[in-house]
Amino acid sequence: MMNWLDSHCHINDEAFRDDLDQVLDRMVENDVKKAMIISSYIEDFESGLNISHPEIEFKRSLGIYPGDVNDVDEALFERYASLYEDDRCQAIGEIGLDYHWDKDNKERQKEIFERQLKIAERLGKPVIIHSRDAIQDTYDLMKKYKNEGVMHCYSDSAEMAVEFVKLGYYISISGTVTWKNAKEPLRVIRSVPLERLLIETDCPYLTPSPNRGKRNEPSYVVYTGRKICEELGLNEEDFRKQLNENYHRLFRL
């Protein structure tokens, strides 16, 4: 049996401080055996290096989150940049643009995003992209560089998803596809080739049904995976195999 995987989780978040061992055990019980741990802060990246379980393969990513660019000076930027070269940092992200929370510093967001895209291109490492209410600017910057990567927690139109696939990107679907009001995410999964789809929890956020309202965790990624199988009429085992292939191709494992 092929395992499930979580292509984007924050299990180094303080939300998991008290019961991480049980969270990891539930991953194994639910056959979620691979996960990409995302860090926005250097201390989280470093503490994330200690997370391990004999039956789970963890990979790690670090990136300056668009909501934090006002707090990043040159010295701090250089510390991130040197960690991007570290072999334990398999991907750069989440990076991108977020105009939902912050509209007053668009130029600074773009500058920090673009500099990180450039480093990723030079290092040949995949990028993990966060974009909220900023899809056109995100696309325009990404188009300037020859990166591969994933649109994490993709929440824009099916038409734009197809454009990102043409750029060489993967589209990662979160638990929102299981929510009752999900319309566009269902169009997205029908528009993107299966070889370009990934799934994620983005935990502790965006908990899928039927657990909506609770803290999210990697084992819940199976709800998202099963919903996609149901909608697309896919055999679950075939879909798991496809997800594993996509994950390995994207993150060069």
Ligand SMILES: [Zn+2]
């Ligand atoms: Zn995230």
